[in-house]
Amino acid sequence: GENVEQHPSTLSVQEGDSAVIKCTYSDSASNYFPWYKQELGKRPQLIIDIRSNVGEKKDQRIAVTLNKTAKHFSLHITETQPEDSAVYFCAASSNNNDMRFGAGTRLTVKP
Amino acid sequence: DAGVIQSPRHEVTEMGQEVTLRCKPISGHDYLFWYRQTMMRGLELLIYFNNNVPIDDSGMPEDRFSAKMPNASFSTLKIQPSEPRDSAVYFCASSSPGTGNYEQYFGPGTRLTVT
Numbered sequence: 001g002e003n004v005e006q007h008p009s010t011l012s013v014q015e016g017d018s019a020v021i022k023c024t025y026s027d028s029a030s031n032y033f034p035w036y037k038q039e040l041g042k043r044p045q046l047i048i049d050i051r052s053n054v055g056e057k058k059d060q061r062i063a064v065t066l067n068k069t070a071k072h073f074s075l076h077i078t079e080t081q082p083e084d085s086a087v088y089f090c091a092a093s094s095n096n097n098d099m100r101f102g103a104g105t106r107l108t109v110k111p
Numbered sequence: 112d113a114g115v116i117q118s119p120r121h122e123v124t125e126m127g128q129e130v131t132l133r134c135k136p137i138s139g140h141d142y143l144f145w146y147r148q149t150m151m152r153g154l155e156l157l158i159y160f161n162n163n164v165p166i167d168d169s170g171m172p173e174d175r176f177s178a179k180m181p182n183a184s185f186s187t188l189k190i191q192p193s194e195p196r197d198s199a200v201y202f203c204a205s206s207s208p209g210t211g212n213y214e215q216y217f218g219p220g221t222r223l224t225v226t
Contacts (some may be wrong), residue, residue, distance in 0.1 A: 002192065003167075032213050043202065043217040044154070051213075089154060098167055099144070101154040 002027040006102025023090035025070040030092040129191040129208035136205030146202040
């Protein structure tokens with residue numbers, strides 16, 4: 001089955017700096033890679049996703065890159081703000097089935 | 112749309128008791144997923160349904176866990192008997208990938224504490 005590894009487990013940045021979170025996956029059949037943000041005590045919520053036919057996707061301050069050959073994908077947050085502080089999860093699945101999540105990255109943005 | 116609805120939001124029970132968690136997916140979604148979240152193990156997929164049929168239950172930890180989806184608008188996750196190590200937040204999620212939107216929409220979760 002799919003195995004997703006995520007790094008780092010914690011990340012602390014100064015407000016305004018960039019944050020990068022990296023994930024690797026094992027199953028070459030995976031073709032959907034979402035990123036979820038989970039604030040304390042809340043549900044995970046999708047912030048951006050990418051499919052395997054695309055190498056990069058951007059939405060304002062958030063971007064995701066995918067390297068299918070190396071089986072890794074990354075989340076980039078630019079101009080970080082205190083409200084970006086949360087736990088971020090990457091995931092991988094084949095056609096939305098059997099989604100496997102990374103262990104999560106706790107991002108802290110210091111004002 | 113009200114989103115995915117879960118009940119109860121909090122459950123405290125004693126070891127050995129039966130626990131039933133409930134989920135109402137978003138209307139029209141044909142996939143339903145049950146996840147468990149703990150500090151130690153993160154977010155784990157327990158089981159998922161497509162059109163009310165269980166597709167993959169390989170994540171269900173033990174025979175003490177069972178899940179049903181009697182119709183398109185209701186699913187249950189049952190633990191019998193419960194144990195302290197079952198304490199976690201249980202999320203239900205639903206999706207409709209056939210529309211081209213692969214997003215899984217999570218419910219608010221049920222925080223289960225087994226004493």
